[in-house]
Each structure stands twice: as C-alpha cells, then as structure tokens.
Amino acid sequence: MEWFYKFPHMDDDALRNLKKAIDDGFRSFTRAYGEGIENMFSPLQHFLMAAERFMTQTPWPIITLMILAIAWAGSRSVKVVLGCLLTLLAIGYLDMWDDTMRTISMILVCTILSIAIGIPIGILMSRSDRVQRVVNPLLDVMQTMPSFVYLIPVVMLLGIGRVPGLIAVVIYAIPPMIRLTNLGIRLVDKDVLEAADAFGSSSWQKLRNVQLPLALPTIMAGINQTIMMALAMVVIASMIGVQGLGQPVLKAIANQYFTLGIFNGLAIVGIAIIFDRVSQAYGHRLQKHREVVHG
Structure with missing residues (x-):
C-alpha cells in the first residue's frame, strides 16, 4: 500500500x-x-551604457524639461505634466536622481528592444494561425514562469552585469507587446481591409497604411503593459548587477533599512505612474482619433 x-x-x-x-x-x-x-550582445551593452551616460550626465533641468515635453506631447494634459514635475522634483530632493535616471535608461532600452522584437512577432502571429498556435504556449510559459527563474540561464551564459539583467527584463516584459500587436491587427475591421483590396493595395501596403495605424491604440496598450512589467522586474534584476532604484531596495531588504526601501520603492511607483499616465493618455488620444476617422 x-x-x-x-x-x-x-x-x-x-x-x-x-x-x-x-x-x-x-x-x-x-x-x-x-x-x-x-x-x-556587446552592441547592446554599448547602447545601454550610452543611454545611461546621457541620462545621468545631462544636467537635471534639461532632463526634466525633456520628460515634461514628452509628457505633454503624449497626454496634452496640464495635470499629467504637473504630476510628472512634482514627482521628478521629489525624487531629486530625496537624493535618488542618479538611480532613477539609471532605471529610466534601462526601461527605455528594454522598451525599444521589446517593440523591435515584439511587433514583428505579433505581425507574424496575426497573419498565420499556425504561428499563433506555436507562439501562444511559449508566451503562456513566459508569463507564468517565476521571474527569478529567468535569471538562472542568463547568468550562467553571460555572468553578472547590465546586459544579463537587460535580457532577463526583456524576456519577462515582452509577452504583452506580442499579444496585443497580434490582437490589434486581428481586430481591424474586415470591411476596411476589403476596401483596401478594392483599391489594389498590396499586402505590405495594407499592413503599413491600414492595419498598423488602426491597431495603434491596442499596440500602445501593449507598450504600456511592457513598461509596467519591466519596472516590476527592475528590483529582481538588481540581484545580478542591474544598477538603479532596485539596488537600494535590495540593500534595504538585506540590512533592514526601512526608509531607504520605502523611498526608493516610492520612486519606482512614481516612475511607473508617469509612464502609465502618459502612455495611456496617448493611447486614448489615438483611440479618439480613430473613432473620428471612422465616424
């Protein structure tokens, strides 16, 4: 028995x-x-280091004005811009500016990589049910795998440092980009595609001039989710040498520094809110523009 x-x-x-x-x-x-x-991966390291140097060595008023300009261009909202300004001033006043800039540079590079890799894969999925059936289970595994597990093969291959952390963050954050690109293109109105066919558009012209512009609000939602997941991975990636706000949080956990952990954690939340509000506002503006065009 x-x-x-x-x-x-x-x-x-x-x-x-x-x-x-x-x-x-x-x-x-x-x-x-x-x-x-x-x-x-050495070109990737140079790109990341150049982005980090630019963010940390450029005078803070210029960086602040750049971020506020991007916030205004994306949201067209005085409230969002004012919220960004107050958040950045609080981060600087509490002496977390350099770590915050390192984190933003990491998120920027991760987002660019996720867009460059995720959108083509999403387009392939939208064009082929077979590719979708193959890729979807992989995305399910990537989204359910504990985030710590991503660090094991990356560290064994590349050791400790920025690039292994960057790769781990991209792997963790890219699934929403792929899924929502696929979804956005598949949700494009069939009547619009038939009209494009009637005008003699090629497959590439339909993708470039019809499908991607109409799917852009959904793709922006994917970018938003990718940024949020990348920020969530920053603290974990600090365990393998990724500099930024994650390392003080890790130090605070190890040494029971309550205020250090809380302040840096709140700085991560502040950056997340800035990225979230700006990208969501831009997505809503695209959605309204699309409704006006269809109307």
Missing part, C-alpha cells in the same frame, strides 16, 4: 543522473559558446 501514500516517482539514482546530464550539458554549452554569445 506504499504506492497509495507516496506518489510513484523516478528512481532516485536515475533522477540524479538525468539532472546531472542536463547540468553538464548546459555547462559544456556555456563553455563552448558563452564567449561568442557575450560578444554578440
């Missing part, structure tokens, strides 16, 4: 040998190809 109380499982020696074989295989792969993979 032992089988009734204890679930039947693989023999301990066989399970140990299986795990050892997988671990040894991954280590051999890392030794053989790790340096080549690291060199492949």
